[in-house]
Amino acid sequence: MSRYGAQFGPDITFLGVPPCDWGEPDSYRDADVVILGAPFDGGTSHRAGTRFGPRYIRQTCYLPQDGSRPSLALGVDGLRDLVVYDAGDVEMFSGDAARSVRDLQAAVYAVARTGAIPLILGGDHTIAWPDAAGVAQHLGAGRISMVHFDAHADTGDIEFGSLIGHGQPMRRLIESGAVRGDRFLQIGLRGYWPPPDVLDWMAAHGMRSYEMSEITARGLAECLSEAFGIAQDDCDGVFLSVDIDVCDPGHAPGTGTPEPGGLTARELLDAVRRVGYELPVVGVDVVEVSPPYDHADITSFLANRVVLEVLSAIARRRRDARDGGRWDPRRPLLEGR
Ligand code: MN
Numbered sequence: 001m002s003r004y005g006a007q008f009g010p011d012i013t014f015l016g017v018p019p020c021d022w023g024e025p026d027s028y029r030d031a032d033v034v035i036l037g038a039p040f041d042g043g044t045s046h047r048a049g050t051r052f053g054p055r056y057i058r059q060t061c062y063l064p065q066d067g068s069r070p071s072l073a074l075g076v077d078g079l080r081d082l083v084v085y086d087a088g089d090v091e092m093f094s095g096d097a098a099r100s101v102r103d104l105q106a107a108v109y110a111v112a113r114t115g116a117i118p119l120i121l122g123g124d125h126t127i128a129w130p131d132a133a134g135v136a137q138h139l140g141a142g143r144i145s146m147v148h149f150d151a152h153a154d155t156g157d158i159e160f161g162s163l164i165g166h167g168q169p170m171r172r173l174i175e176s177g178a179v180r181g182d183r184f185l186q187i188g189l190r191g192y193w194p195p196p197d198v199l200d201w202m203a204a205h206g207m208r209s210y211e212m213s214e215i216t217a218r219g220l221a222e223c224l225s226e227a228f229g230i231a232q233d234d235c236d237g238v239f240l241s242v243d244i245d246v247c248d249p250g251h252a253p254g255t256g257t258p259e260p261g262g263l264t265a266r267e268l269l270d271a272v273r274r275v276g277y278e279l280p281v282v283g284v285d286v287v288e289v290s291p292p293y294d295h296a297d298i299t300s301f302l303a304n305r306v307v308l309e310v311l312s313a314i315a316r317r318r319r320d321a322r323d324g325g326r327w328d329p330r331r332p333l334l335e336g337r
């Protein structure tokens, strides 16, 4: 058995979905989605604590633990209309980033090659490198696009003397060829990092980064539509990486490197729903939730709902592809009942 279970805290699964072992494909043969925890915070540059993220994202919900979470907005139940398993945590070694990254990529690849969507709960953003690389290992180098929600570009080269850290995963993905720079869509950047030499590197690799002032001036919906067009061009799938600090610290205080002036929780949920419904998602991670810095579980509740929102949207996308339907957000809730 390669299943490690919960590394920190009780051995629970995401909202009670059935457990599986990522190293035993027979244990999730019929899966649409396999959840993996990656409780790694050894790549953090400021406040730590994201090793407790998977535990809190899994458990922070007030609804009965019966595996039913029907979405009012989408009219589907992501945990029932999709077959979802939770493989527990991949054991992480916060003092050994290279080993953690290697082991996590092996787990993500094992899931991706079965055709299931790996959904990884972080952990700091270091894990986006093995997460997307594991999917690219299955679908082919340069064949997936990345839609990346974050206050930060995470394209640093060497930070604190290391190539591996939460400020650098996107650079490693592009340098390694796993993801093409010109299929990289970043949403929500702001603040005072990175410096000009890093911005030059990003431009040279054709990245498209939507800073908050552009999003405010043009509107989030228009920016997303443009980004989705680029993401769907010449690719075989989209990886969605959500750094919870894309939201304003008032909406997501429990994170390591908060940057004022971000998206609202509402905007992030709307955006993630659009990604799941409009794009061919092949992998997801939700990262940088640091429960020790949270207040009233605000950030953990949001991350839990980000996961549910993307699952619900994927379920609705598949249902509509099957039935020829089309989700209309303008339709009144009770119409036709
Ligand atoms: Mn990040």
Ligand code: MN
Binding pocket: 150, 151, 152, 243, 245, 246, 257, 288
């Ligand atoms: Mn960030």
